[in-house]
Amino acid sequence: MLRVDGVPSETKKQLQEAAKRLYGKANASLLVRSLIASHLSESEVVASPITAADAGDTVRVELRLPRVALEKVNDLAEGRFSARNYYLTSVILAHLGQPQLHxxxxxxxxxxxxxxxxxxxxxxxxxxxxxxxxxxxxxxxxxxxxxxxxxxxxxxxxxxxxxxxxxxxxxxxxxxxxxxxxxxxxx
The missing domain is CATH 1.10.287 (Helix Hairpins)
Structure with missing residues (x-):
């Protein structure tokens, strides 16, 4: 059993709302357990680091996003002093266990x-x-x-x-x- 103290009631409500959207139940514990399991499964994957040669050998990928999502991505990239393509690449690489700095x-x-x-x-x-x-x-x-x-x-x-x-x-x-x-x- 895992107990987390000091979580404000507003945060608990947000966790419950997120759990409701994802799982159909307002169960914050279910969401937190899922996040922990996801994090542990990601951290167990040991990927070999990307080398300069790997990074230079790129392939073009076309991605279609809703315009509103693209605007958010543009804002996020600009806020991180990164180009949109680099920002998206770094998000994908972070998911694959190869985080890149912005x-x-x-x-x-x-x-x-x-x-x-x-x-x-x-x-x-x-x-x-x-x-x-x-x-x-x-x-x-x-x-x-x-x-x-x-x-x-x-x-x-x-x-x-x-x-x-x-x-x-x-x-x-x-x-x-x-x-x-x-x-x-x-x-």
Whole structure:
């Protein structure tokens, strides 16, 4: 038995309404169990990552949507700083276990890494000045502050490395397709 506390009554009503639409019963528990089962079955599928070569080998697919749905897709794509085709491709790939980052996520991660790299550079300068002072005093043993600076530098390096790996994995299609932007035809 699974019990979830802290769910507002409005959320419960929304879950019941969604369950009614999907299953014909206003049973929020049924909906939640279904969502959990769906998530677990998706997470068990281990797909091999998309490579740059895979992302470059594309096939054209025609999709027909109601106009109102297309307008919503256009708005969603624009809000994520992505072209419509890239947005739709990323939604499909996410469903297949190959999530791709959108333009807004890529920009935030790149900016974050840039700022962290700047902090790392400043930290290196502080460490160099600190080490110079330690040597001038004639201490052979590195004080606790120096060890903490080195530890912080390692954490920053690890963090920026993780972000770069996320960017590399989550932008394969983005990079292969011209950064997710609309391609203009040359005259």
């Amino acid at each position: 333009g807004d996520e890529i920009e935030v991660l790149r900016r974050s890494n840039y700022e962290m790299a700047k902090v790392g550079t400043n930290l290196n300068q502080i460490a160099k000045a600190f080490n110079t002072l330690v040597k001038m005093r004639g201490d052979e043993k590195l004080p606790e502050v120096g060890k903490k600076i080195a530890s912080l530098r390692r954490e920053i390096t690890e963090h920026t490395g993780k972000v770069l790996r996320v960017l590399e994995f989550g932008t394969t299609v983005w990079e292969a397709n011209g950064r997710g932007q609309r391609q203009r035809k040359r005259k």
